[in-house]
């Protein structure tokens with residue numbers, strides 16, 4: 001059984017850590033918002049409610065991928081962009097979850113003991129729609145949904161306004177995956193990133209869902225630059241294998257996966273994104 005741990009990362013935000021992925025709990029004086037629901041293994045609801053000590057809460061999922069949406073069956077009220085709803089059946093599929101756990105969970109010894117009974121139930125109630133600009137007023141802290149299509153059509157980031165923190169999730173990272181289920185074209189992704197850029201003055205810190213949980217803001221500029229190079233046919237476009245998938249890397253890397261030009265971000269995509 002997977003165990004959760006947590007740490008407080010800002011005045012209003014608690015990071016909930018499960019193997020390979022993070023959820024975030026934003027607490028106001030009136031209520032709380034849980035961002036993402038993880039792999040759907042273990043009792044995330046029980047853990048969140050233990051942290052909340054009776055504070056009412058709601059749940060929002062950043063996008064419909066296997067490691068973010070699968071705890072959704074535990075909760076009463078879950079918001080997610082309608083553009084990702086169609087993906088839920090495929091992302092809940094047990095074989096898909098087992099495959100992905102094997103791929104992404106291999107560094108986590110806890111994952112070896114997972115049995116079918118540990119998987120959370122499937123959500124039967126419909127999701128609630130989440131739109132760009134929706135604001136969750138939690139009492140003393142506001143969380144604004146920011147739609148950044150690309151990684152999936154419904155990919156939603158969250159601005160925790162008073163803490164000046166933007167949750168990017170998987171939507172724009174050091175290693176942005178565009179070969180995974182539901183990804184859009186590079187052209188559509190670039191439009192999403194340019195929209196995200198308009199929020200530049202609203203936050204100082206970026207948090208995400210995997211590995212080191214913060215990243216520098218210039219990752220956004222580097223992803224924009226990579227999209228522009230891809231669209232101009234001027235990126236490296238070198239074939240590689242990432243997360244078990246044959247794809248292209250947009251910028252050349254060394255044997256440790258670092259960009260040889262000294263920059264940080266890279267983008268992994270396939271012909272389907274062109």
Ligand SMILES: [Zn+2]
Pocket residue numbers: 063065151170180
């Ligand atoms: Zn994802």
